[in-house]
Amino acid sequence: MGMSDPTPEGRFGDFGGCYVPETLVPACQELDRAFRAAWADEAFRRRLDDLLRDYAGRPSPLTECPRLSAELGLRLLLKREDLNHTGSHKINNVLGQALLAERMGKTRLVAETGAGQHGVATATAAALLGMECTVYMGEVDVSRQELNVFRMRLLGAEVHAVATGSRTLKDAINEALRDWVATVERTHYCLGSVMGPHPYPWMVREFHRVIGSEARRQCAELLGGDPDVVVACVGGGSNAAGIFSGFADGGSELVGVEPAGGAAVGRGTPGVVHGSLSYLMQDEFGQVLEAESISAGLDYPGVGPEHAHLARTGRARYENVTDGEVLEAFELLSRTEGIIPALEPAHGLAWISRERQALAGRTVLLNLSGRGDKDVDLVMGLQG
Amino acid sequence: MSGSRPGLLEASLRAARDRGRKCLVPYITGGLEGWEAAVEAAAAAGADAVEIGIPFSDPVMDGPTIQAAGDRALAAGATPGGIVAVAAELDVGVPLVVMTYYNIAHHMGHRRFARSLVEAGIAGAILADLPLEESEPWTAAADDAGVETVLLAAPTASAERLAAVCARARGFVYAVGLLGVTGERDALAASAVVIAGRLKEITDLPVLVGVGVSTPAQAAEATTVADGVVVGSAVVRRLLEGEGPEGVGSFVADLRRALDRSGP
Numbered sequence: 001m002g003m004s005d006p007t008p009e010g011r012f013g014d015f016g017g018c019y020v021p022e023t024l025v026p027a028c029q030e031l032d033r034a035f036r037a038a039w040a041d042e043a044f045r046r047r048l049d050d051l052l053r054d055y056a057g058r059p060s061p062l063t064e065c066p067r068l069s070a071e072l073g074l075r076l077l078l079k080r081e082d083l084n085h086t087g088s089h090k091i092n093n094v095l096g097q098a099l100l101a102e103r104m105g106k107t108r109l110v111a112e113t114g115a116g117q118h119g120v121a122t123a124t125a126a127a128l129l130g131m132e133c134t135v136y137m138g139e140v141d142v143s144r145q146e147l148n149v150f151r152m153r154l155l156g157a158e159v160h161a162v163a164t165g166s167r168t169l170k171d172a173i174n175e176a177l178r179d180w181v182a183t184v185e186r187t188h189y190c191l192g193s194v195m196g197p198h199p200y201p202w203m204v205r206e207f208h209r210v211i212g213s214e215a216r217r218q219c220a221e222l223l224g225g226d227p228d229v230v231v232a233c234v235g236g237g238s239n240a241a242g243i244f245s246g247f248a249d250g251g252s253e254l255v256g257v258e259p260a261g262g263a264a265v266g267r268g269t270p271g272v273v274h275g276s277l278s279y280l281m282q283d284e285f286g287q288v289l290e291a292e293s294i295s296a297g298l299d300y301p302g303v304g305p306e307h308a309h310l311a312r313t314g315r316a317r318y319e320n321v322t323d324g325e326v327l328e329a330f331e332l333l334s335r336t337e338g339i340i341p342a343l344e345p346a347h348g349l350a351w352i353s354r355e356r357q358a359l360a361g362r363t364v365l366l367n368l369s370g371r372g373d374k375d376v377d378l379v380m381g382l383q384g
Numbered sequence: 385m386s387g388s389r390p391g392l393l394e395a396s397l398r399a400a401r402d403r404g405r406k407c408l409v410p411y412i413t414g415g416l417e418g419w420e421a422a423v424e425a426a427a428a429a430g431a432d433a434v435e436i437g438i439p440f441s442d443p444v445m446d447g448p449t450i451q452a453a454g455d456r457a458l459a460a461g462a463t464p465g466g467i468v469a470v471a472a473e474l475d476v477g478v479p480l481v482v483m484t485y486y487n488i489a490h491h492m493g494h495r496r497f498a499r500s501l502v503e504a505g506i507a508g509a510i511l512a513d514l515p516l517e518e519s520e521p522w523t524a525a526a527d528d529a530g531v532e533t534v535l536l537a538a539p540t541a542s543a544e545r546l547a548a549v550c551a552r553a554r555g556f557v558y559a560v561g562l563l564g565v566t567g568e569r570d571a572l573a574a575s576a577v578v579i580a581g582r583l584k585e586i587t588d589l590p591v592l593v594g595v596g597v598s599t600p601a602q603a604a605e606a607t608t609v610a611d612g613v614v615v616g617s618a619v620v621r622r623l624l625e626g627e628g629p630e631g632v633g634s635f636v637a638d639l640r641r642a643l644d645r646s647g648p
Contacts, residue, residue: 027540228436285463
């Protein structure tokens with residue numbers, strides 16, 4: 001069973017859809033048409049591929065981890081999305097959406113950001129293409145990811161600190177949607193994960209498919225086949241969707257790792273927020289709960305609808321890890337392999353490390369979705 | 385159009401229009417301190433129906449005033465069931481309509497939510513993030529129970545889309561007056577009159593303009609074309625600022641006078 005396209009209405013099984021205020025429906029429909037046309041247009045694909053290679057630095061390497069593998073008793077491979085320009089996988093999607101926005105005649109990008117990685121990537125693409133850029137970021141995240149705020153401003157973006165609700169990613173998305181409702185005629189909402197209204201969950205996955213396609217080719221060269229297990233962290237789930245899409249039609253186990261304080265698949269129930277029907281952490285009345293995670297990028301109470309579908313059909317499974325386990329994994333990879341991961345993919349490694357006995361002797365591919373520079377300050381503070 | 389007999393909300397707005405009266409529908413956030421009395425005061429001051437907001441944690445169609453009111457109500461323990469139960473006790477003589485976001489109805493269950501509204505004597509419902517394409521499971525349950533689902537019509541819609549929205553709307557058509565979220569504005573957007581005019585050409589349902597209608601003068605201006613207005617943030621702000629139900633009543637009376645003066 002692979003990861004196929006959603007229905008024309010944007011459904012992955014029971015999940016997905018397009019639940020937006022009426023004002024935005026025509027914009028979502030226009031985006032759907034524009035994406036289908038662009039994705040079928042060789043010139044568009046070539047331009048994106050050229051940018052991914054010459055600007056973002058793709059393909060990203062597949063790295064063996066001999067010392068950590070020996071310590072864990074398994075064979076660990078890393079897909080090095082941390083080595084992309086701007087330091088995470090986010091650039092894949094953003095370059096695609098920015099080119100699409102330009103093609104649609106939009107002159108301004110708005111984006112939400114949690115850890116700041118998507119905001120930085122969007123600000124970068126806007127600078128590259130000469131577009132205006134506004135990024136919404138929760139106040140809590142602005143203070144815990146100061147470096148990324150400064151980077152976005154350096155890149156010419158306007159950064160707005162969002163002071164409502166939980167003051168994290170969820171509220172940044174609310175504010176970005178409100179901006180888009182008011183500016184939809186000239187603005188493209190550059191959504192940063194496989195969530196939101198159709199066509200975003202599908203489109204963003206397609207822009208990240210390059211991760212999985214490369215990784216599968218690289219695994220074939222290195223291993224002569226697929227790895228036993230493919231692991232990725234899941235907030236909204238974009239890096240996981242990207243790498244899973246390369247392996248979903250094969251035999252690899254797919255494991256998404258959520259933060260314990262934001263485990264939408266693990267602890268949520270079906271609900272609708274931010275445009276789609278998916279698993280959601282909510283109270284008994286349908287009010288969305290606030291997630292709580294050390295990682296600003298995963299601090300989100302929902303999850304992309306395709307992940308809800310993969311979980312329900314059993315093609316992927318979703319586990320969760322605690323902040324403490326994540327910090328240990330962050331240090332473990334730094335010490336044993338000389339790679340400082342972002343706190344987000346450290347969730348994936350935390351699960352691998354915890355399950356090392358069950359995984360003994362197996363080949364495990366982890367999507368190392370971002371580098372840890374942005375988190376060093378926070379971890380330093382925690383170590384006092 | 386539905387072909388079936390109009391519900392209480394539509395019938396009552398049509399009757400007002402037939403008398404040459406412009407329709408006035410104030411919005412009040414349920415669960416906010418003093419909200420029940422504010423609904424009564426608004427009705428007594430000349431509202432033709434009252435919208436009761438059921439707060440949602442992530443109100444993406446709302447600006448700062450309605451957000452703040454919703455947050456305050458939720459912090460005070462407001463729940464959908466609690467608000468509906470209180471509304472059931474109100475005897476205001478005009479139809480009540482709830483406005484909320486889809487997850488509230490989805491979570492309670494379409495049938496259960498629709499039935500709870502009917503049992504409370506609430507005539508209609510507006511779900512701000514449930515567009516036409518996704519509306520069927522809800523509208524089926526609402527139609528069965530006898531709840532009129534008001535749909536929004538936005539300036540961004542094509543002629544075909546507006547026609548489809550009008551065909552499925554019950555009660556009235558909610559014309560979104562501008563590109564943006566709810567909130568007070570210094571002037572009525574030009575788009576308010578334009579969207580009302582586009583809708584009036586294609587539907588016989590009452591057409592009410594909301595979003596960005598903030599003052600008596602703006603209400604009068606919008607109803608040069610529209611059948612009426614929905615006024616939310618300007619009403620709710622008065623409650624937030626401590627003016628109480630009396631403040632709401634006197635503001636609604638001001639709106640009423642402005643609409644009556646501008647009438648035929």
